[in-house]
Amino acid sequence: MEELKRKAVKVPISGYIALMIALVIFSGLMAKVGGGWTMLDFDTLNGKFGLMKSATASFMGQGGSGARDGFLFALSLAPGVMLALGLMEIVEHYGGLKAAQRLLTPILRPILGIPGICCVALVSSLQSTDAGAGMTKALRENKDITGNELLIFTAFQFTAGGIIGNYLASGSALFSYMTVPISVPLAVMLVMKLFGANMMRLYCKMFVQEEK
Template sequence: MSETPISTDKPADEASEWKVSKGAYIALIAVVLMFSGAFLKVDGMAWLGAFDFTTLGGAFGTMKNPATNTFVGTGGLSAKAGFLFALSLVPTVMLALGLLEIFTHYGAIRAAHRLLTPLLKPILGIPGHTGLALITDLQSTDAGAALSKELYDSKRITRKDVVIMGAWQYSGAGLINNYFSIGSAMFASLTLPVIIPLVLMLVMKFVGAVFVRLMLNTVYKKDFDNE
């Protein structure tokens, strides 16, 4: 009586989950360029700024008397003011999630998983498909957090992954956007190239996340025994 051999191969859908095509790499490059700020200020090619997320998100215009001419009004406090401020963030977050959904459909997360796992797994202990959320956080903290939640809700990452990602995102959140908008006021007083502080802050994001990973694997190890 012959026995039916048990296949040790992964199911077809699981095996093809991370199959990466050339189009997926193109989608990943496009989303990285859009959210990294690379298109924001290109000498001689200002039109590329139209494809940058910061440009697409836009900004509120200036007013003659900012102290009184705001939709919140003078001295806006309490939960109502907080709600109105949060409401102003909704269009940007919706735009970011919509763009990410499009790029995800074309395989950007699969390509990120393939390319970034060899980098992120040894350093932070998280899978490569989290890289898209980390890259997004460089421009939009809200969109980065929303994408992290989406990964967790779909069970692609664990609670430990979320904590490590949170540590990376919380340190210097919206780094590129804030650095070149708010931080640009200090550029004239810098005695070193503008790129150096940016690189240093990016490195420190990894230092903070590595420290949190160390704490989770030692002091708080028992909290994640069931994962």
């Protein structure tokens, strides 16, 4: 755990740049700017399927149903998922996640009532529920967080778990049908995660005796 703490502190400058670029790409900010800037937009990079010759539907066709239609639809999601996870891998590789941890550490206590040491687990939990769960367990076992802090922290993770990973993976299927930019539901969900954790914070304060 000491090792984890030490590593979490060092953030290369590329990390902040990677994080910023990722925020721009996934926020859809550049979609309307036009010109070459749209290369920084997830939907633009994801592109479209072509239409069959002299047809109005893509390879999924129209009017399908059942397992066959489900299969083709699910297959059509694969490119978006691969693009999203490929981009995330780059962000992680250049230290973008470390930068996010660094920026979040000082604000965890005021906004969530949990110590800054949870930052690594928190950022991981946004990408993968299982990674977050494993690290949270380790934090509690090392007595880095109290029983009540565990409750608050898991309340944060439990609703919309692994949100960034899941939203970009399966959600990408619906992105083109939404009437709002892809960043709007994401922002709403992040706010609700904070809200939910704070409801748990209140509940703990009122009803849960802190275990030693």
